[in-house]
Amino acid sequence: MGETDALLSAHDISKSFFGFKALEHVDFSVRRGEIHALLGENGAGKSTLIKVLTGVHRPDAGTIVLNGEPVDVRDPLHAQKLGVGTVYQEVNLLPNLSVAENLYIGRQPKRFGLTHAGAMNRMARALLAQYDIDIDVKAPLASFSVAVQQLVAIARAVDMSGSVLILDEPTASLDRHEVQLLFSVMRKLRERGLGIVFITHFLDQVYAVADRITVLRNGRLVGTRDRAALPRMELVSMMLGRALEAVTEHGHRAPPAAGTAPAIEFSAYGLSRSVAPFDLAIAPGEVVGIAGLLGSGRTETARLMFGIDHADSGKATVDGKAVRITSPREAVRLGFGLCPEDRKADGIIGDLSVRENIALALQARRGWLKRMSSREQAELADRFVKALDIRTTDIEKPVKLLSGGNQQKVILARWLATEPRLLILDEPTRGIDVGAHAEIIQLINRLCAEGLALVVISSEIEEIMAYSTRVRVLRDREHICDLTGAEISTGTIMRTIAASEGAGA
Amino acid sequence: MMSSRLTPFFATLVIFALAYAVCVFQFPNMASTRVAGNLLTDNAFLGIAAVGMTFVILSGGIDLSVGAVIAFTGVLISVLVSWYGVHPLAAFAIALAVSTAFGAAMGAAIHYLEVPAFIVTLAGMFLARGMAFVIATDSIPINHAFYSAVQKMYVLMPGGGRLTLIGGLMLAVFAAGIVIAHYTRFGSYVYAIGGNRQSAELMGVPVARTTIGIYALSGFLSGLAGVVFSLYTSAGYSLATVGVELDAIAAVVIGGTLLTGGVGLVAGTFFGVVIQGLIQTYIVFDGTLSSWWTKIVVGILLFAFIALQRLLVLAGDRGAANRKTA
Numbered sequence: 001m002g003e004t005d006a007l008l009s010a011h012d013i014s015k016s017f018f019g020f021k022a023l024e025h026v027d028f029s030v031r032r033g034e035i036h037a038l039l040g041e042n043g044a045g046k047s048t049l050i051k052v053l054t055g056v057h058r059p060d061a062g063t064i065v066l067n068g069e070p071v072d073v074r075d076p077l078h079a080q081k082l083g084v085g086t087v088y089q090e091v092n093l094l095p096n097l098s099v100a101e102n103l104y105i106g107r108q109p110k111r112f113g114l115t116h117a118g119a120m121n122r123m124a125r126a127l128l129a130q131y132d133i134d135i136d137v138k139a140p141l142a143s144f145s146v147a148v149q150q151l152v153a154i155a156r157a158v159d160m161s162g163s164v165l166i167l168d169e170p171t172a173s174l175d176r177h178e179v180q181l182l183f184s185v186m187r188k189l190r191e192r193g194l195g196i197v198f199i200t201h202f203l204d205q206v207y208a209v210a211d212r213i214t215v216l217r218n219g220r221l222v223g224t225r226d227r228a229a230l231p232r233m234e235l236v237s238m239m240l241g242r243a244l245e246a247v248t249e250h251g252h253r254a255p256p257a258a259g260t261a262p263a264i265e266f267s268a269y270g271l272s273r274s275v276a277p278f279d280l281a282i283a284p285g286e287v288v289g290i291a292g293l294l295g296s297g298r299t300e301t302a303r304l305m306f307g308i309d310h311a312d313s314g315k316a317t318v319d320g321k322a323v324r325i326t327s328p329r330e331a332v333r334l335g336f337g338l339c340p341e342d343r344k345a346d347g348i349i350g351d352l353s354v355r356e357n358i359a360l361a362l363q364a365r366r367g368w369l370k371r372m373s374s375r376e377q378a379e380l381a382d383r384f385v386k387a388l389d390i391r392t393t394d395i396e397k398p399v400k401l402l403s404g405g406n407q408q409k410v411i412l413a414r415w416l417a418t419e420p421r422l423l424i425l426d427e428p429t430r431g432i433d434v435g436a437h438a439e440i441i442q443l444i445n446r447l448c449a450e451g452l453a454l455v456v457i458s459s460e461i462e463e464i465m466a467y468s469t470r471v472r473v474l475r476d477r478e479h480i481c482d483l484t485g486a487e488i489s490t491g492t493i494m495r496t497i498a499a500s501e502g503a504g505a
Numbered sequence: 506m507m508s509s510r511l512t513p514f515f516a517t518l519v520i521f522a523l524a525y526a527v528c529v530f531q532f533p534n535m536a537s538t539r540v541a542g543n544l545l546t547d548n549a550f551l552g553i554a555a556v557g558m559t560f561v562i563l564s565g566g567i568d569l570s571v572g573a574v575i576a577f578t579g580v581l582i583s584v585l586v587s588w589y590g591v592h593p594l595a596a597f598a599i600a601l602a603v604s605t606a607f608g609a610a611m612g613a614a615i616h617y618l619e620v621p622a623f624i625v626t627l628a629g630m631f632l633a634r635g636m637a638f639v640i641a642t643d644s645i646p647i648n649h650a651f652y653s654a655v656q657k658m659y660v661l662m663p664g665g666g667r668l669t670l671i672g673g674l675m676l677a678v679f680a681a682g683i684v685i686a687h688y689t690r691f692g693s694y695v696y697a698i699g700g701n702r703q704s705a706e707l708m709g710v711p712v713a714r715t716t717i718g719i720y721a722l723s724g725f726l727s728g729l730a731g732v733v734f735s736l737y738t739s740a741g742y743s744l745a746t747v748g749v750e751l752d753a754i755a756a757v758v759i760g761g762t763l764l765t766g767g768v769g770l771v772a773g774t775f776f777g778v779v780i781q782g783l784i785q786t787y788i789v790f791d792g793t794l795s796s797w798w799t800k801i802v803v804g805i806l807l808f809a810f811i812a813l814q815r816l817l818v819l820a821g822d823r824g825a826a827n828r829k830t831a
Contacts, residue, residue: 077709092707094700096767097693105693106709114688156708 013062030195085157095142100124147178269314289468337415350400384413405436513761538666545672557726565766570629572749578731583741608724699766
């Protein structure tokens with residue numbers, strides 16, 4: 001409050017929607033030449049604050065000061081003109097237009113009253129060269145990776161606004177290398193004197209680039225601190241408002257008693273150009289964590305096991321009997337379940353209710369002729385809503401209205417309803433807040449204790465350590481090795497991934 | 506990737522070349538500029554309307570009112586000229602003003618009421634057709650010196666073919682359409698809205714102004730097509746040009762424009778129109794085929810193009826997936 005060197009600051013901002021207080025007396029400021037991380041669980045008020053700063057919402061109370069002048073931001077375009085540019089997680093550019101057109105639409109250079117494509121393309125190349133991006137600016141944006149699109153969006157926002165840049169979860173769909181690229185761009189922009197607001201769920205990333213950290217919780221400001229003066233544990237407890245229990249309890253879990261026969265075995269199972277042949281035996285009560293970098297073949301392994309892709313080598317056995325998994329339908333019949341990585345695209349059906357989403361897999365397994373009555377579905381849904389603590393006002397609520405963590409639980413419930421023997425979870429905690437994160441991990445541990453066999457894919461090593469009885473490390477589409485017992489530690493996993501990377505180079 | 510976006514356009518060119526080769530092989534006379542001249546004249550009104558339709562479809566919309574607006578302007582002009590003695594040029598100006606305003610009103614309804622273009626222009630279709638009937642139910646002939654003079658205007662092409670005024674007008678409209686689509690901000694806004702309306706709005710594209718402009722343009726060109734149709738037939742009839750909007754949509758899609766918007770070329774629509782004209786000409790030359798074969802072939806081509814576009818989109822998605830993991 002009252003910072004003299006602030007580029008953009010918000011004082012005493014309150015905003016409520018239909019009586020729900022989204023923001024209460026929040027102060028926030030960005031200085032020239034700093035990266036300011038804005039953190040909080042889902043529903044903490046981060047997006048509301050950003051929307052107030054960029055003119056999507058008008059605050060009920062409070063003032064916004066830009067360069068020392070109070071401003072009334074009317075809409076995002078006005079914010080852009082004032083110098084505040086925003087880049088969202090889902091790149092809000094036009095995939096069908098060329099890169100250059102995306103950068104300059106609405107302000108194309110003109111010659112003889114007509115737009116001058118040659119000059120525009122030259123300007124675009126020069127602009128992107130500042131970010132060390134050398135691409136064909138005439139090609140449609142859709143032909144480039146998400147990371148490049150993200151950088152184009154940033155280049156556009158900086159070029160148009162040029163004093164404050166707001167990045168709303170920009171790293172959510174980037175791989176490690178791309179994140180580094182983004183960070184180097186952010187650092188460069190910081191040196192140019194921009195104020196950058198960085199919203200993310202990844203604490204590692206906060207500690208990698210941020211100068212200051214502001215934490216919101218339940219629409220209130222918890223505090224703003226210098227990164228250097230804020231230990232990680234303290235940050236997490238600021239975010240949660242309580243000390244972490246489940247997640248901090250590191251260390252490996254005991255493997256199931258020796259002698260438990262593997263229920264499901266894959267041997268030399270593989271698909272050329274997808275995953276190299278691998279052996280994997282999973283016993284009831286076992287959680288196999290799959291670790292590896294993005295693109296190492298983690299998701300491909302899951303797709304193969306669930307019959308989405310068809311193996312071209314090796315065989316699979318269930319209870320000693322050879323089986324052919326030729327389709328997800330067949331996999332479901334065998335008692336497999338898969339919670340996919342992209343929950344919104346492949347998992348939930350947003351417009352259907354919680355009840356319908358939960359009943360879906362069980363209904364599919366029964367066949368469409370034996371329709372479940374609504375009452376039966378409702379009982380099922382009620383049972384799982386209680387068992388998994390799914391927070392919804394009503395089982396008839398459309399799933400898309402639930403928070404990410406609760407959506408994930410609905411998908412879990414859907415599969416658990418079929419009483420599976422093997423459940424494959426691909427990034428079960430992606431994009432959900434820290435509290436729900438811990439609950440999902442506890443849930444995994446509980447399911448495992450109940451004798452379910454689980455395969456869990458995750459990018460977060462600490463998370464894998466929290467539930468795995470065995471860790472399978474993947475690299476370059478190959479299964480490298482298994483770590484068990486005392487071998488399961490951050491160091492070993494990292495070293496295994498890194499060492500094999502080195503060996504492969 | 507750029508090439509895959511243009512693939513439907515190239516496919517159109519290939520189909521045009523093949524169709525032309527087949528025609529010329531069977532009926533060598535079809536290679537003459539006379540046939541070309543007639544083809545342009547006969548399809549002038551369709552081509553002009555199809556240019557407007559191209560902009561509408563590029564923006565992700567649809568305009569079902571085109572045929573009805575052509576008929577309405579035709580009737581309006583014939584009534585003004587034959588009953589009220591208005592000079593044709595003045596009648597044209599009135600008709601164009603009315604059709605442009607009609608299009609703009611539909612655009613405004615689509616944007617501000619957030620009603621799908623399909624519904625708004627369907628209503629516009631009934632409205633325009635109904636108004637044509639209110640003005641006159643019978644066909645009204647136009648006998649005016651200006652009409653006879655204009656109908657005699659043509660440029661002689663090498664080989665004896667005649668490029669009539671209305672044929673030439675269609676070519677000019679296509680040229681203007683290409684310039685608007687690719688060399689103006691308005692053109693880039695049309696593609697932007699077709700790509701993603703919400704993103705376009707966030708990026709500062711004036712969506713309201715552009716949407717109204719697109720439908721006003723389509724209305725204007727439908728009116729111009731009505732003027733051309735009036736010159737072509739020397740009459741105005743409220744039952745004329747039923748279903749022309751569907752021919753125009755077919756020409757746009759066969760020309761390689763994505764029905765979902767955002768991708769396509771005005772030049773492609775030209776070949777879409779010419780391919781339809783070529784099929785008609787072939788049927789005339791053959792003499793034994795029913796003219797319904799035009800519809801059948803157009804139907805097959807449409808289906809083939811929609812399938813082709815779908816396959817390209819799927820291939821593009823797969824390409825994107827590969828890039829991401831690479």
